[in-house]
Amino acid sequence: MRFHRNLVFATLDSLKLIFNEQKQADKVLKQTLKRDKRWGARDRGFIAETTYDIVRWQRLYAKAADVKGPYSREDLFRLFAVWAVHKGHTLPNWPQFEGTPVRRIRGKFDELKSQRVYRESIPDWLDAMGLEQLGGKWEKEIHALNEQAEVVLRANTLKTNKTKLKDALEDAEIHTKSSKVCPDALILEERTNVFSLPIFKEGWFEVQDISSQQVAPLLDVKPGMRVVDACAGAGGKTLHLAALMENKGQIIATDIYDFKLAECKRRAKRAGAHNVETRFIDSPKVIKKLYGTADRVLIDAPCSGLGVLRRNPDSKWKLSPQFMEEIQELQADILARYSRMVKDGGKLVYATCSILPAENGLQVEKFLASEAGAAFKKEEERTLWPSETGYDGFYMCLLTKSN
Structure with a gap:
């Protein structure tokens, strides 16, 4: 492969923003790829795929390059050199790559492969948590989550x-x-x-990933129903629900982020989904007004996002043990409060894009054992494992409320 300076520099600029300034990888790349109108599909592909690859394998590459974040410009060139050596590319004859110890780097990779935290490039605490919750299954899942996702x-x-x-x-x-x-x-x-x-x-x-496309059908919506997508975000599943309902009935898409609902509204207009109404949750009253009014409620809960690491590899460097505790408390609170929107005889789906039981089945069990969940019964539960499906990791559980 012949490396072009402007493409390599654009990649390093992107990595600096992602690693040193904790910017979201997809947003950084969206801006980077607008920089030069002369770039063709292959040029843009190189920048995006190289950036994502170095982000995904940051811990492994940083160890092999003997650098630590925050990364200087020189460090970023060393990371790029390690990536190139690992991929079998010949480094260009640029001053920044002079003296790169190619043989030592290759030897370092062989040495690091024996340790899962480097082999799969994950933080120690996340590896320990995955092992604690999933046992021997963790190895297969984290390996599958490091593979590039299909479109x-x-x-x-x-x-x-x-x-x-x-x-x-x-x-x-x-x-x-x-x-x-x-x-x-x-x-x-x-x-x-x-x-x-x-x-x-x-x-x-x-x-929309295959795993994500399985959530809305589980809710068993029918044309004419009143449905609440309680954590709608930008509306991916909202639009799927609208299609399944043939534009008949009402879908109320709620979220605590107004900018996400604005995107949901824009997407609904493009999709021709006329039965979607957005409601910004700016106070508890918004939810309380919906108590006992919905035939169906979808709670696509905020989560760690571990199941979609292939699409968002930068998120594993931003997660923390404290965040994991906080998100589980939030999930339990959302499930307890938002479930009250379901009518007697109605149905609820609780879903996450995580593979950890603490965010999934254990949350549902705690809910069913609580006062808030006493009227509900578990009908169907699915965990979609990336190692088995080849797609994103997802959890979904269908609950029915008694009359």
Whole structure:
């Protein structure tokens, strides 16, 4: 591979913002890729994939490079050199790479592979927590979560169907395959930027992982129902619910972040989802007004995001034991309060994009044993393991409320 200075420098600039200033990787790359209009798809692909790869394997590469954060410009060049050696690339004849000990770096990688915290590039505390909660299963899962995620689309049945979408993508020379699990899913055979396609702007599809596409159907919504997506965020599952309800009935999308609801509203307009109403939770009254009014409630709870590390590898460096404790307390509080929105005879789905029992099944068991959960019964529970599915890690549980 021939390295171009402007692409390498753009990669290092991105890494500096992600590592030293704790910026979100996806937002940093979105800005970086706008820097030069002359960059083609291959150039942008190099910057994005190299940046994500170094972020994903930061601990391993930093140890092999013998550098520690916050990283100087020289440190970042050393990280890049280690990445290049590990990938089998020949380093360019630039002053920044003079004297790079290629053989020593290769030997260091062989030495580090014996320790899981380096082999899978994770913090010590996270490795200990994963091992404590999942035992021998942790090894397989964290390994699977370090693999690059596939790009999956969900055909928006309010505007098209999977067959028409597949044909339109073929016309754009984008090849896809179907999923046996999700009826409206198409999986890209090669990564490409689908957001620039006219059919995306016309609302024909959303990008949504196979695991995520299994949450809304579990809620068993019907046209005409009143449904609350209680932690709607930017509305990925809200839009799926709207399609399943054929635009009939009412979906109330709530969240504590107004900017996320603004994005949800924008996406709903593009998707032609006219039965979506957003409500900003600026006080407890917003939730209280909905008590006992919903046929269905989806609680896609805030979580560690461990199940989606392949998409957000930078998050493992931002998590902490304290955050894990706080998020579990928040999950329990949300489940206790938001479950009160379910009508007698209605249904609730509690979901997370985590694989840890403390955020998932154990939360549900505590809820069912509490006063708030006394009226509910567990109907179905699923944990989607990345090592088994090849997709994101997810948990979902369907609860019904007695009449």
